[in-house]
Amino acid sequence: MSELRSHERPTCEVCQQTGATVVHKYTRSPWPVVACNSCGFVYLGLVPDYEDLSVTYAWEKQHAEEKERRKKNKLARFDALTRFRLKLGKVIDRARHERAVGPEGRVLEIGCGGSTRIPDGPTPYGIEISEGLSQKARPIFEARGGTVYHEPATSGIERFEENFFDAILMRSYLEHEAQPRLILERAFKRLKPGGTILLRSPNYNSANRFIMGSQWCGFRFPDHVNYFTPRSLKALAASIGYEFRWMNWMSLFDDNLIVELKKPVTAFVPGPSARPVEAQVA
Ligand SMILES: [Zn+2]
Numbered sequence: 226m227s228e229l230r231s232h233e234r235p236t237c238e239v240c241q242q243t244g245a246t247v248v249h250k251y252t253r254s255p256w257p258v259v260a261c262n263s264c265g266f267v268y269l270g271l272v273p274d275y276e277d278l279s280v281t282y283a284w285e286k287q288h289a290e291e292k293e294r295r296k297k298n299k300l301a302r303f304d305a306l307t308r309f310r311l312k313l314g315k316v317i318d319r320a321r322h323e324r325a326v327g328p329e330g331r332v333l334e335i336g337c338g339g340s341t342r343i344p345d346g347p348t349p350y351g352i353e354i355s356e357g358l359s360q361k362a363r364p365i366f367e368a369r370g371g372t373v374y375h376e377p378a379t380s381g382i383e384r385f386e387e388n389f390f391d392a393i394l395m396r397s398y399l400e401h402e403a404q405p406r407l408i409l410e411r412a413f414k415r416l417k418p419g420g421t422i423l424l425r426s427p428n429y430n431s432a433n434r435f436i437m438g439s440q441w442c443g444f445r446f447p448d449h450v451n452y453f454t455p456r457s458l459k460a461l462a463a464s465i466g467y468e469f470r471w472m473n474w475m476s477l478f479d480d481n482l483i484v485e486l487k488k489p490v491t492a493f494v495p496g497p498s499a500r501p502v503e504a505q506v507a
Contacts, residue, residue, distance in 0.1 A: 234269070238406045242263040267452040269450040325423040330348070335378045349366050350373070352378050360375070385415050393421075395425070405461065424482075442480060
């Protein structure tokens with residue numbers, strides 16, 4: 226493994242408190258899996274720097290390495306065999322995307338990889354941290370009138386005006402983001418009132434994690450830095466002001482959480498001094 230620049234995460238992204246305990250059974254050196262002492266949220270206490278995610282540790286390389294590692298593992302092979310259920314999932318998934326994304330408007334896909342899942346109709350925009358994948362995706366977005374930015378999501382999203390997007394897709398992205406609170410706050414500003422985020426992320430509370438233990442498919446080091454449960458994801462989203470809706474209510478039996486986060490038509494500034502903000506016409 227090449228030398229990797231990394232930094233510590235001093236506070237919990239969900240409750241914003243300091244203090245966490247190492248979960249030894251899931252930690253794979255040198256990446257500590259920790260649980261927040263206040264709210265229980267599980268995350269990597271040490272994360273790679275964004276610069277290394279651009280090339281050195283890009284998703285496509287990580288994915289190839291992980292595949293190799295799994296081939297060697299018997300339990301993980303069993304897990305792969307039961308993945309027929311995911312095929313049905315794909316059909317349902319496409320329907321979800323079409324429902325979340327309207328026939329027109331502007332849609333942002335964060336972590337688009339080398340292509341896009343934004344259905345035909347709206348103008349697609351993408352942000353992708355891997356240099357190679359962003360170059361691959363760019364012509365696809367440009368042919369439909371949009372573009373892709375090669376940047377960390379937290380800075381890439383600031384290129385857009387407030388109330389700009391009708392919908393945002395975050396699929397297999399938020400588990401990689403060292404600053405999930407910051408990106409959800411910035412996304413909130415850039416969504417039109419009534420706009421939604423369709424979000425998919427590994428479900429730390431899935432039955433499969435209890436069965437597979439440290440071999441659970443949701444663990445990828447140091448790729449996946451957040452391990453959300455239905456409760457922690459809801460708490461994070463609600464504290465920013467989103468309305469929260471489950472898309473897979475049988476989430477215990479699903480390795481992924483699929484949720485819709487909606488910016489209310491009348492937005493509230495969260496916190497003790499909460500006050501209504503003038504509703505804006507979408
Ligand atoms: Zn916490």
